[in-house]
Amino acid sequence: MNKEIKTKILNKIKEYDKIFLFRHVRNDGDCVGATKGFKRILQLSFPEKKIYLIDDDNSQYLAFMGAEDEAVSEEEYKDGLGIVIDTASEKRISNKNYLLCKELIKIDHHIPIEDYGDIMWVEPDRSSACEMIADFYATFKSELTIDTVAATHIYTGMVTDSGRFKYEGVNGETMRNAAVMLDTGIDTEKLYAQLYLDDFGYLKFKARIYQRMEITENGVAYIFIDKAMQEEFGLSLEQASSCVNSLDSIRGAICWIAFIENGDEESSIRVRLRSRFVHINPIAEKYRGGGHACASGATVYGWEEAEKLLADADAHVKEYKETHEGWL
Ligand SMILES: [Mn+2]
Known part of the structure; x- marks a missing residue:
């Protein structure tokens, strides 16, 4: 080719x-x-x-x-x-x-x-x-x-x-x-x-992710990771961001998102979006990002805008579920 x-x-x-x-x-x-x-x-x-x-x-x-x-x-x-x-x-x-x-x-x-x-x-x-x-x-x-x-x-x-x-x-x-x-x-x-080997401490962090994860009405699983949590577990931004993958196998949650606070003056939050069946990149593109159809990144400023992105993702997933069959 x-x-x-x-x-x-x-x-x-x-x-x-x-x-x-x-x-x-x-x-x-x-x-x-x-x-x-x-x-x-x-x-x-x-x-x-x-x-x-x-x-x-x-x-x-x-x-x-x-x-x-x-x-x-x-x-x-x-x-x-x-x-x-x-x-x-x-x-x-x-x-x-x-x-x-x-x-x-x-x-x-x-x-x-x-x-x-x-x-x-x-x-x-x-x-x-x-x-x-x-x-x-x-x-x-x-x-x-x-x-x-x-x-x-x-x-x-x-x-x-x-x-x-x-x-x-x-x-x-x-x-x-x-x-x-x-x-x-x-x-x-x-x-x-x-x-793929994880440190003992990282698995403890994962346990916290599972405790704190939430899900929207239509099946967007998500987690907010603030600066305090990153400091508590001594995580690099990279490690904190990789937690999005911990949410990748929840039945019915065809989209999953991690919000990671950068801790800068502009209150920027790094967003990692993942999905199966439904394509999530239109949401990322709306919020200063992009990437792949089912794996995108974006940036929002402040938790209020993070909530907005989440609401958009939820509506996007709702529409997909209503118009498609065969998703799990
Ligand atoms: Mn690549």
């Missing part, structure tokens, strides 16, 4: 001696795995090229994938090719030096909200950006080199962005690409342990 655009990208890569990889802010397994995996594939395939992944925005839980490259001067970027992966809009690109690159390529699987770059390869039906990188490798495997390390990075993003191959968007193509990665000899037992 999209062989023409992928060939264009490969030719651009061949054209440049210097390549910079970029990803989104508030990084996740997909954008980290995709940039690290692609960097390694390019480095193995073209040893004479300089491939950089420079980003000072790091996540503790992804530290097992290794550190980023040291910063280079702004001058260095100017004759380089920039490749931005997994990032729907320019304002979400983490390292702003992408602006300095001579040319820019966008590789993404989010619902397109904004065009940028000289070449765009966007496939919203892909379950992860890592799947696209795996596909890119598989398409040109006679010209590219991969190893277990690169494949493990890519597989990490495929696993995390698809909820361990569970979400909508996972199809035969996903599995065929995953198979190409697994064939390199990934230690999946170790990988899953690195990704």
